[in-house]
Amino acid sequence: MTEPAIKVKNLVKIYGELHAVDDISFDVQMGEVFAFLGPNGAGKTTTVEIIETIRSPTSGEVDILGLDIKKNRKEIIQRIGVLPQEFSSFDRITTRETLQYFYRLFEGGRDIDELLKMVGLEDERDKWYMNLSGGLKQRLGIAVALVNDPEVVFLDEPTTGLDPRARRDTWEVIKTLKKEGKTIFLTTHYMEEAEALADKVAIISKGKIIARGSPNELIDAHCGTIHITVRGGGYETKEIAKEMGFSYDTPGNGDIIIDVSSSEQVLPVLNRLKEKGVRYDGFDVRKANLEEVFLALTGQALCEEGEKE
Ligand SMILES: Nc1ncnc2c1ncn2[C@@H]1O[C@H](COP(=O)(O)OP(=O)(O)OP(=O)(O)O)[C@@H](O)[C@H]1O
Ligand SMILES: [Mg+2]
Structure with missing residues (x-):
């Protein structure tokens, strides 16, 4: 079997008295859509941002693509894509310019016009960020997460606040990414989203993983x-x-x-x-x-x- 894309072992994050992440362990396999499902405040963003090397853990081990998050931050950042929970760009730059900005930051990556097509933003390429609808802003965020052609893509609640149509459009983009062989770490509190997209689900509640498996395994x-x-x-x-x-x-x-x-x-x-x-x-x-x-x-x-x- 190939090495997992992500290995999390005994991860803990404590804020004051609060065990926001309370000794969790799990693996994410290469090429799978992994849904991290839990209610508000469960510890999803904290966990995902530790894996992305944005926050540091109180204790525990995390490897991503065989790299230790504490030792290989620079290489990890080049090889992952991140849609943060609160994505935003600059109000007065266009969709295309936003992508160009991140493209330059990474010193290259995926063709920007192809990316615009993939996320369905071709017609909005010259619109200012401030004039995009919520759904289009989220799609731009996904495009930004893909600009460096990452192997692992993290999407933190990509469809929260979207209407059902926009949500389904985003699901299509996620399915396309899976077909391309990307590993996708999807954070969500919509169970139907996890059911529709995920190969594996981990349910997190109050900092602990309370169940893991495919949607059907969990249900059965x-x-x-x-x-x-x-x-x-x-x-x-x-x-x-x-x-x-x-x-x-x-x-x-x-x-x-x-x-x-x-x-x-x-x-x-x-x-x-x-x-x-x-x-x-x-x-x-x-x-x-x-x-x-x-x-x-x-x-x-x-x-x-x-x-x-
Ligand atoms: N920087 C911080 N300092 C103190 N407490 C924090 C900090 N970040 C998160 N927390 C707390 O840790 C817990 C987990 O937060 P987290 O943002 O990881 O939850 P979440 O599952 O992503 O929730 P949501 O669905 O609302 O995004 C919450 O109780 C939160 O208030
Ligand atoms: Mg969150």
Whole structure:
């Protein structure tokens, strides 16, 4: 097996009394999209900025591309790309000029016009930074992170505050980077983002990693529930759920959501509805998601109410 792109061992960062990062260890493999998922204040930015050599750890070891963060800062900076959580450029320089500025700082890298095309900013190349929308500013930030043609790209909450359309455009850029073979360290508190993009996820809460694996592994290990939504199912559907010993939920729109614990239990429920001649408008079957995994692990929701799409 090839060496991991990033190796983190017993990493700790203490601010006063606060253990912002509390003894975490994990690896990120070459070429994978790794999502670091956790709520506000969990310790995501602190961890990622230590790996990027921007902050120093209280203790612990971090290697990136086989280089020790304490000894090889200069080389690491040349070989990584960073979109910080609060990216901004100068108000009165254009999109293209921003990229030229960073290109010169790195003394070369990727072709700027190709980069503009890749992130979909060709039409904005001559616009001042201050006149770009939030989504376009974030995309420029991603382009800046790529200007030195890095092997590992860090994106700290690249889609926070974006509308669903702009978020999906950013997801496409991330998928393109993965196809190019880049290793991507994605920090997010959107579970659907981790589910859509990540090969591996680490869930961080209060400075500790509380679960790690692929999205499917995490769901199967911590929350194997399958939800069968019977649209317009009504009273008879509830009776069937009770009779078969399954719990159910009534979201208030006439739907009944029956929770079963394995895929083998789905068909018997549907057969029973048919046998009993229950009339309903349709159904869908859905696995639990990472949001529910987080809830199962911590007893807390990952996103604030209203923060989801
Ligand atoms: N320079 C600092 N000095 C003191 N405390 C800090 C410092 N930086 C971060 N913290 C604290 O460390 C904890 C983790 O912060 P961090 O920014 O890493 O969280 P995060 O997971 O990135 O959160 P968010 O989703 O809000 O960006 C928080 O309680 C924060 O207040
Ligand atoms: Mg952060």
